[in-house]
Amino acid sequence: MTPGARPGPQTSAAPTAADVRRWRQYLADERAEAAVYRDLATHRSGEEREILLALAEAEGRHEAHWQTLLGDRAGRPRRPDVRTQVLGFLARRFGSVFVLALAQRAEARSPYDADDDATAAMAADERIHEEVVRGLAARGRNRLSGTFRAAVFGANDGLVSNLSLVLGVSASGVATSVVLLTGLAGLLAGALSMGAGEYVSVRSQRELLEASTPDPQAGTALPHLDLDGNELALVYRARGMGPEEAEAHAAEVLGRPVPDVADAPALAEVDEHEAIGTGLGAALSSFCFFASGAVIPVLPYLVGLTGLTAVVVASVLVGAALLATGAAVGLLSGAPPLRRGLRQLAIGYGAAAVTYLLGLLLGTGAV
Incomplete structure (x- = not known):
């Protein structure tokens, strides 16, 4: 045996009940992962489709390994783990870059490195599969990076800035009508500012490219x-x-x-103007994305809530939105979605807490 190589599966002794359960779970997971790649392939064409089908074939080889070890102990097919089931559901219905990002994380969690019943080749396969899926996901990330960046940053700016504004003004003790008017003014002013800034940015970038073309x-x-x-x-x-x-x-x-x-x-040279888009399109997108986030802190006041109740409801609604956008960023980047969501939540709530405390200190009364 090559020095440093891991021995193959130990089949001389009779497997324990725990071994059989583990092997059956591996078998179910490999079958499900192969199905995920085949489902993803139905949403792709050309080279990407071929790559996904090749990954499914490789998972099929791993499936055969566990089937051989189990023999007649395979029994009825087991359910794959919950993460793989969710991944399969998304792959069948969407086939988006987010599914590829989830598949990348799934490959990174392979237990084969620490399992003597899996061959070294299988463990190496899973490590390489992660890189293959990372490459496929990177293509999708590049295709939507500009739009996704504008959507996430615009919506988060609206969420955080308008929540901070609304909580700060509300904490100062002014009338609810003033808080509502302030929130709507902040929504409009921020959205217009974002749209104008994005228009100038895109126009300037296009002009720089034109000068270099x-x-x-x-x-x-x-x-x-x-x-x-x-x-x-x-x-x-x-x-x-x-x-x-x-x-x-x-x-x-x-x-x-x-x-x-x-x-x-x-x-x-390659014309990058199409990838950048138009200034007007970028301005409208930024306006809408910011407004979609900024309207959420105002909703409780629009439906007639007042005082501390409105503050709490606005904070909860914005917190849920921050968790969702942070998790979406995590999924797209292949990072833990919960951790990214909590980070986004902490940043947003931190900014809002500062303005709320300033409102209490400088205002005319408590909420």
């Missing part, structure tokens, strides 16, 4: 360049190629009978 008309000069000159090579060098590589590529392009402008990488 090669002039498409420059390509018309290619057929007329001096073959012995180095102007095209200078363009390639300015865009990051080394001197020798630039000279060779310029000679290749200019040596063609009719230089193909579209094939000249120095004169045609």
